[in-house]
Amino acid sequence: MSISIQNRQKLLSVDLGRVRRSLKRILKELGCKDSEVSLLLVDDDQIREINKNYLQRDRPTNVISFAMAEGAFGEVHPEILGDIILSVETAARDAMACDIDFMDEVEFLLIHGLLHLLGYNHENVESSEAEKMKK
Template identity: 35%
Template sequence: MPLIQISVNQSRIEINPELLEKKAEQILNALGYTDVELSIMIVDDEEMTHINREYRKIDSTTDVLSFPMWEGDFGDVCMDLLGDVVISAPTAELMSREHGLPFSAIMDLLLVHGILHLVGYDHERGDEEAREMESRSIELLKMLGHSEKDFDWYLNPDDEPTD
């Protein structure tokens, strides 16, 4: 069973750490990562901007960041440590309002996205990898009880809307 640590470093938006942990465990189990450690941090936009500036040299907030522990010179030191997912609660809340989805659905989306990055998926490495990540995201979101059409705006941002 995965070991999951949740830190809620903001107080404006109510977060259910137990539910978040349960969802993360479902995602990791579905991906076959049953014996790993995962850290999830929920922050405000100010802290997310600070983290984004420090690690990516981008001076703005973002929805989710992933910090895989298996990359870099010492990635093989402790294979139990999967990495960290950082989610901005205010950005998730804004996305929820803009797209008419429950806040919990957006949190599921960002959690799936962050964890997929930790296990090696990367939509920024070309179209084929983007399609792979999209497909896996849809599969996991359906497993969590969501409809893929609810997240088309996120998973396919360059597609023209169809009616």
């Protein structure tokens, strides 16, 4: 299992050890113990720019996933799941709005992002995958 974490934001302190342990536990639970994933922690300005450039949505969001399997050569290294970009700023705002712990929200978003890397999609409301993601 290979996990790469880059923290490119300076607004909030993030327990990177907990993030790494959470990712390992989630990957193991999802049956992906031999997988590779990268996580990029950013602020709202950074994720807004990524969202605009790649998804044509000019706004910040909480998490964006880029699945390697969806790329042109995804089948070459299926163990490489892809990249998760998480806005720490949005996560903190959402946690406060829902009155939950900031790191619990980060863990929820890690699960959400990993499920996208594995092909689950909630964009299609008729999808049974959307229901699985809710659970």
